[in-house]
Structures are given as structure tokens and as C-alpha cells.
Amino acid sequence: MFTLAHITDPHVGPLPRVSARDLLNKRIFGYLSWIRRRRDIHRPEILADLQRDLADIEPDHVAITGDLTNIALPEEFQQALRWLGQLGQADRITVIPGNHDAYVALPWEESIGQWSQYMAGDSDTVEASGPMAADDFPAVRIRGDIALIGLTTAQATPLFLATGEIGREQLARLEGHLTALGRKGLCRVILLHHPPCPDGLAWRKRLVDAEEFRSVVSRCGAELVLHGHDHKFGSASIDSVDGRVAVFGVPSASALADGKRPQSHYHLYGIDRSARGWEITVKVRRYDGREIGFVQSDVRALTLERT
Numbered sequence: 182m183f184t185l186a187h188i189t190d191p192h193v194g195p196l197p198r199v200s201a202r203d204l205l206n207k208r209i210f211g212y213l214s215w216i217r218r219r220r221d222i223h224r225p226e227i228l229a230d231l232q233r234d235l236a237d238i239e240p241d242h243v244a245i246t247g248d249l250t251n252i253a254l255p256e257e258f259q260q261a262l263r264w265l266g267q268l269g270q271a272d273r274i275t276v277i278p279g280n281h282d283a284y285v286a287l288p289w290e291e292s293i294g295q296w297s298q299y300m301a302g303d304s305d306t307v308e309a310s311g312p313m314a315a316d317d318f319p320a321v322r323i324r325g326d327i328a329l330i331g332l333t334t335a336q337a338t339p340l341f342l343a344t345g346e347i348g349r350e351q352l353a354r355l356e357g358h359l360t361a362l363g364r365k366g367l368c369r370v371i372l373l374h375h376p377p378c379p380d381g382l383a384w385r386k387r388l389v390d391a392e393e394f395r396s397v398v399s400r401c402g403a404e405l406v407l408h409g410h411d412h413k414f415g416s417a418s419i420d421s422v423d424g425r426v427a428v429f430g431v432p433s434a435s436a437l438a439d440g441k442r443p444q445s446h447y448h449l450y451g452i453d454r455s456a457r458g459w460e461i462t463v464k465v466r467r468y469d470g471r472e473i474g475f476v477q478s479d480v481r482a483l484t485l486e487r488t
């Protein structure tokens with residue numbers, strides 16, 4: 182059995198020192214939101230407990246679906262990189278960016294590109310060619326029977342918008358990957374930040390080309406789609422040519438409950454090939470306070486039948 186931990190939206194803190202110049206753009210609103218509210222919700226000590234829990238459980242792989250930063254300050258990308266280094270080695274952790282990681286437009290090398298080792302696909306030679314670029318997505322990593330397919334939906338948006346977009350070219354590349362990986366009989370796990378199924382998400386936070394994404398998945402097949410963004414649980418499915426595709430989201434990895442959204446949780450997937458297709462166990466790990474740390478709060482099993 183392959184074990185995959187899915188954590189999302191860690192919003193690593195505390196916020197580094199900011200200058201007035203850093204805030205002469207959309208960041209001022211994110212900064213004020215951090216000072217007023219978010220710094221009390223996204224707690225570094227919860228991420229420390231999460232790190233301990235993952236060290237105890239030792240999953241085969243960890244997928245992180247974006248929003249490692251808060252207002253995309255250059256120092257935040259380095260801070261997130263140090264946090265990733267504490268979590269583990271880049272070949273066992275796959276990262277994709279979220280909208281907060283593109284809060285304002287920055288050169289790739291100074292921002293998201295800092296995490297190239299954690300994002301690069303098996304065929305991307307990060308060390309030889311320098312940081313990967315947005316055009317390198319989807320990034321495909323194969324680990325045992327599992328193919329992790331990382332997408333980017335991160336793009337700088339105007340004030341008050343937190344939308345994401347995959348784009349036609351990336352969708353075309355996704356189509357090719359899903360078909361080829363399906364022919365190899367691998368368990369295709371797609372990672373993206375924005376939820377791809379309508380679930381009451383605010384219009385201003387939507388994935389602009391969600392319908393096009395679902396259409397590609399429907400035509401080419403996949404097994405799991407994992408996302409973040411809304412800091413809530415999400416559970417949906419997409420009917421595909423190969424059968425049902427399960428779509429799951431989890432709350433923020435660093436959050437205390439705030440009345441609207443739950444406290445930190447993450448999912449631990451056990452993925453097994455069977456005669457019928459794929460047997461998947463989803464264990465829910467919940468943060469239960471400093472004394473206790475993370476505990477298993479629920480478990481569900483699903484069968485994805487494949488011919």
C-alpha cells in the first residue's frame with residue numbers, strides 16, 4: 182500500500198518584516214487582514230505539531246496543494262522553503278502553488294521558483310537548467326503505482342479577486358499526461374489549488390476554467406483530484422471514461438477554528454491496487470490542541486472500479 186498525506190494552505194508564518202514599499206500594492210489589504218485576523222488563525226505551533234505527526238506516521242509521500250505564503254513577500258518564499266526543508270526531502274514532497282503565492286506579480290525565480298525542487302516533475306532537470314517555470318506544469322512524478330500530476334492555477338489577480346486559471350495550454354498538456362499515464366495503468370492523482378467542482382465557493386474565488394478541467398478529466402480519466410483554497414472539507418466526484426474520479430479538499434494545515442472554518446486537518450490516503458481497480462482508504466487527521474496534537478478523527482474507504 183502506498184501512503185500519501187495531503188496537506189494544504191499552510192500559510193507559513195509569522196509574516197517577515199515588511200517595509201512601506203512592500204505594501205504599495207494589493208499587499209496592503211492582505212497585510213491588514215493578517216494583522217487583524219489571520220495571524221491569530223494560522224499558527225506556526227500547529228505546523229510544528231503537524232511536522233511531528235508526519236514524522237511519526239512516515240507517509241511514502243506528502244502532497245501540498247498551495248498557499249504556503251500569505252502576501253507573497255520575497256522573504257516568505259524563503260521562509261516556506263526552510264519549512265519544506267524541515268518537513269523532508271524534495272523527492273518525497275510535491276508542492277504546487279496557490280493564489281496567495283501569486284498575490285502580486287513577481288519574477289518566478291524570486292518567488293514560486295524557489296520551490297522548484299519540490300515542484301519539478303521527474304523529467305525536469307532543475308539543477309541543470311535552473312528553476313522550472315510556469316510552462317513546466319503539469320509536473321509529473323511517478324512513485325510506485327502512483328502518478329502525481331501537479332498543476333498550477335496561481336496567477337496574480339486584481340484586488341478582491343482570488344480566482345485561479347489553468348489555461349488552455351496547460352490543459353492540453355494535462356490531457357496528454359492523463360491519457361499516457363492511464364495507458365500505463367497508474368493511479369493518477371491530480372493536484373491543484375482551486376476546487377474544480379462547484380460547491381458554494383464564492384464567485385471571486387472560483388477556478389475560471391473549472392468546466393474545461395472537468396471535461397478533460399472526464400474524457401481522459403484520473404483517479405483522485407486533491408485541492409485546497411477554501412480552508413474547508415470538500416468531497417465531490419467527476420464521471421470519467423475510466424469510471425468515477427474522487428475529488429477531495431481539506432482545511433488549512435495551520436488553522437485554528439474561527440467559527441466559519443474548521444481547525445487544521447489533513448488526509449492520509451492508503452492506495453492499493455486490486456482486481457476491481459483501486460482500493461483507497463482516507464484517514465482524516467484532526468488537530469486537537471497543543472496537549473494532544475493530531476488524532477485520527479474519521480476513516481472512509483472507497484473503491485474506484487476500473488476495467
Ligand SMILES: [Fe+2]
Pocket residue numbers: 190192248279281410411412
Ligand atoms: Fe489559503
